[in-house]
Amino acid sequence: MTTISFARHQFPPDIIRHAVWLYFRFTLSFRDVEDLLTERGLDVSYETVRRWVLKFGPLFAGELRRRCHRPTSQWHLDEMAVLIAGRRFSLWRAVDDEGEVLDLDVQRRRDARATTKLMRKLLRKQGFAPETLVTDRLRSYGAAKTQLGLSARHEQGLRKNNWAENSHLPVRRCERKMQRFKSP
Numbered sequence: 001m002t003t004i005s006f007a008r009h010q011f012p013p014d015i016i017r018h019a020v021w022l023y024f025r026f027t028l029s030f031r032d033v034e035d036l037l038t039e040r041g042l043d044v045s046y047e048t049v050r051r052w053v054l055k056f057g058p059l060f061a062g063e064l065r066r067r068c069h070r071p072t073s074q075w076h077l078d079e080m081a082v083l084i085a086g087r088r089f090s091l092w093r094a095v096d097d098e099g100e101v102l103d104l105d106v107q108r109r110r111d112a113r114a115t116t117k118l119m120r121k122l123l124r125k126q127g128f129a130p131e132t133l134v135t136d137r138l139r140s141y142g143a144a145k146t147q148l149g150l151s152a153r154h155e156q157g158l159r160k161n162n163w164a165e166n167s168h169l170p171v172r173r174c175e176r177k178m179q180r181f182k183s184p
Contacts, residue, residue, distance in 0.1 A: 019049050030049045034046040073132065075094055075132070077134070078093055080093070089106050111140050115140040130152045133155070135156055137157075
């Protein structure tokens with residue numbers, strides 16, 4: 001396990017962590033983070049915040065992933081339509097029953113092949129098969145489950161899949177703020 005080095009940085013690690021957290025946690029621009037830090041008496045440019053985010057963001061994410069507990073055996077799968085560069089894509093998302101995002105995938109299609117790809121990727125990444133799959137009523141989930149030979153119980157319903165539906169909200173918020181996505 002490697003530790004994150006803050007050597008050769010003028011500001012203390014707590015300030016750097018806070019600035020990066022502000023940027024990723026809320027839909028703020030680098031200039032917004034600069035303004036928030038200026039209100040607290042810290043003279044940091046937006047360019048410095050940008051460099052911190054690029055350097056430390058992936059390191060913090062890896063640190064959080066290592067500390068994360070094993071996901072539960074009930075997986076919620078859902079897809080949503082997203083416009084990227086004016087073309088329609090499907091953003092597939094898998095969430096456990098505690099709301100932790102297990103994986104996501106962007107596909108042009110919304111069929112059994114795309115669902116199978118997501119499920120195969122999930123099984124490889126998690127290392128175990130779920131006991132329960134909770135989905136909406138899209139038929140490609142059942143087809144993919146059969147194709148992969150999963151013995152998991154498959155629950156379908158309108159309200160049962162709220163964990164996955166709610167995990168789409170930050171993407172929608174980001175989509176509105178950015179006025180659409182530029183590339184997949």
